[in-house]
Amino acid sequence: MTAEPSHCASLPEGHVTHTRARNVKERLIETALFLAAFSAVATTVAIVAILLYEGWSFFQHVSLVEFLTHTQWTPLFEKAEYGVLPLIAGTFTISAIAVLVAIPLGLMVAIYLSEFASHRVRETVKPFLELLEGVPTIVYGYFALLFVTPLLQKIIPGLPGFNMLSPGIVIGIMITPYVASVSEDAMRAVPMAMREASYAMGATRFQTAMKVVLPAAISGVVAAFILGISRAVGETMVVAIAAGQQPNFTFDPREHAATITAYIVQVAMGDLPHGSIGYQSIFAVGLVLVVITLFFNVIGQYVRRRWREAY
């Protein structure tokens, strides 16, 4: 696109300088735009650097072995214990419940919308699912604490007001639209010819969906599951509101517990001095959170790309 000044000998002098000025301006703009795009990389680097820096200070006081093996997490108590396992147990239990809700539900919704629903039903239902995805997590927290928990208490007598079951179920419902829409995209990307071939052989819709479309779209569907797990692990407010914020080394969904994210909220609500070990501890557990979610995200992306059947 750049005009070479030397080739424009017949043009007046003013035109050449004008072109040169224009090239300089173009260069400056390109650099500025590059810097804006590079801010994505800078953000990632900043996240990792901050977590490592503050986490490093934390691990000067607490040995990595204690952090990973002790079963008590009480950094804010007089007699502080720094075993992250209770937080991981809480995170794991709640995410597992969420996934048990979201995967079957999300998959059924995806198969239904992609293979069974008429155009009109799909167009009517999809906006509702989008709305469900757009509801702020704090409102889901309200829903878990003041609607789902009392409901569950009627079914399971003796269920305490703070438990892991209720936030787990609510997070599951919360990530269902996400799992469903990513899976549905994968299934709709399967070429029509494959369905037509299956129907031509006399297969029913259900057979076509389960034996032709789902296997063909499996990479996208599995990726949706994995990315859904990652979302459940990182979810904060529902847990902080409905699970009780008390670290508890148990996998029993009826008990109260704290997750990694709920602990960060709890500390941030208090007034911890900058540089104290309590302050550093939220970066240490934040590092654990980033490692876990990054693990799932990388696997999810890998599965999506690697297993994809190209048509």
Next chain:
Amino acid sequence: MQQSEKNELTALRRDIAKRRRWDVIFGLIGLGATLIGVIVLFALFTDLVLDGYRHVVQEEFYFNFPSRRPERAGIYSAWVGTALVMIVTFLAAAPLGVAAAVYLEEYAPKNWLTELIEINVTNLAAVPSIVYGLLALGLFVYILDFGQSILTAGLTLALMILPVVIVATREALRAIPQHIKEAAYALGATRWQVVSDHLVPYASGGILTGVIIGMARAIGETAPVITIGALTFIAFLPPMPFAGDPPAGPFDWLFSPFTVLPIQMFNWLSRPQSEFHSLAAGVGIVIIVATLLMNGLAIWLRYRIRRNLTW
């Protein structure tokens, strides 16, 4: 002979009928699963409205400060805080996101650096929002010394929604037919002239949709704002933007302590008394209505643009 053929035929018919039945059964199951989402959405709204209705209809609710006495409590400081934080988020996320998207779509050469930026944008979209809060706590609050201010909160949320804005802008840019670009280049326009005179204006609808959807997410986001240490009890308003005397005065508001709607809701939800829970429901309604209005605006814009699109 004839008898066995007849038997075979009835067996076959029965088999087909069975499979057809499965089709119907799964269709119903799928519809049920999909309706669960709609029902949950409905239950959530009903629960919120029943509980919070009486606050939302009162004018004092919007013009009272939070108070220890629930009958006098309101969300004045919270909605003003949210509005001011959103101004910062918009001013930071829109230009940065659009610039990054323009670079990736129109300038970026195919090399490892571009690949690295792309990977980072994808991964940042999947980072749990509370991790942005940790980044902001370490970087904006302490290293850059912005304090626990409106500026910090706005920038944090801007970083969080940046991937949304980038992805939406790229899609809008990609939807512009190649020949428009070629026509502009053929007339001797430079790259920046093509971008600023043609591509960005034509994509502006799509860009705006993306920015609005991002802001709708930011408005209900609680975890990162709690993590930076926003106060939960603010009984005053920050200085009005651009109202003070220069040089420092006009920007006082950026460094003011603040609270936002979701934090006010979390605060009320954390109290045991049911009067405060009903106040929380009131804030919940306000947040949901704001989110819905923004999402609705985005959907309407998208629809309008699609309908009016004639190249």
